[in-house]
Amino acid sequence: MPLMCSLQTILVGDSGVGKTSLLVQFDQGKFIPGSFSATVGIGFTNKVVAVDGVKVKLQIWDTAGQERFRSVTHAYYRDAQALLLLYDITSKMSFDNIRAWLTEIHEYAQKDVVIMLLGNKADVSSERAVRTEDGASLAREYGVPFMETSAKTGMNVELAFLAIAKELKQRAVQPLDEPHFQIHDYIESQKKKSSCCAFS
Numbered sequence: 005m006p007l008m009c010s011l012q013t014i015l016v017g018d019s020g021v022g023k024t025s026l027l028v029q030f031d032q033g034k035f036i037p038g039s040f041s042a043t044v045g046i047g048f049t050n051k052v053v054a055v056d057g058v059k060v061k062l063q064i065w066d067t068a069g070q071e072r073f074r075s076v077t078h079a080y081y082r083d084a085q086a087l088l089l090l091y092d093i094t095s096k097m098s099f100d101n102i103r104a105w106l107t108e109i110h111e112y113a114q115k116d117v118v119i120m121l122l123g124n125k126a127d128v129s130s131e132r133a134v135r136t137e138d139g140a141s142l143a144r145e146y147g148v149p150f151m152e153t154s155a156k157t158g159m160n161v162e163l164a165f166l167a168i169a170k171e172l173k174q175r176a177v178q179p180l181d182e183p184h185f186q187i188h189d190y191i192e193s194q195k196k197k198s199s200c201c202a203f204s
């Protein structure tokens with residue numbers, strides 16, 4: 005299978021929402037429970053995924069959510085083609101901060117960056133502080149796709165990254181006058197499928 009393109013994706017959101025855990029789950033298929041060790045600065049992982057018969061290399065940058073690293077991470081926004089913006093469904097504050105994150109993204113990232121909103125820690129339903137419909141409605145307001153994920157169980161983790169890879173790959177190969185791949189429709193159809201079938 006030929007390697008088609010290399011794409012840069014960046015994970016952002018408040019400290020502790022689960023950015024590193026999401027990336028570890030996607031890359032290694034595991035969740036490391038226990039004490040929380042905040043990311044210092046920035047790290048990255050390369051992951052090759054197959055999209056419609058071609059290989060796409062995702063270079064995924066994992067940023068530190070802590071305020072004191074903000075100027076370091078801004079520098080990486082510029083080169084990103086996609087951005088996964090996370091909040092924690094058990095933290096209302098992390099959700100309330102999403103608007104501020106989006107303001108920063110619009111200031112520093114490329115105009116056509118693909119943004120996806122993720123409500124992580126969906127496995128911790130007993131401590132839920134943000135309703136699914138509130139996440140969906142904020143995403144609609146900004147015109148970005150949305151899903152809830154769990155870095156612990158793996159729920160929707162692969163789907164989030166593969167939807168991004170598919171969107172970016174389509175943008176890279178598709179002439180502008182052809183009908184565009186619809187990331188929202190794709191995610192909804194895959195969410196319905198995933199309750200019964202493997203991702204394809």
Ligand SMILES: Nc1nc2c(ncn2[C@@H]2O[C@H](COP(=O)(O)OP(=O)(O)OP(=O)(O)O)[C@@H](O)[C@H]2O)c(=O)[nH]1
Nearest residue numbers: 019020021022023024025042043069125154155156
């Ligand atoms: N139950 C549950 N815990 C999670 C999930 N994702 C992350 N955690 C836990 O939340 C804590 C913070 O996770 P990290 O992945 O380090 O968070 P981060 O967003 O990378 O934090 P910074 O590096 O400071 O920006 C850790 O204790 C994780 O084990 C999840 O989906 N479910």
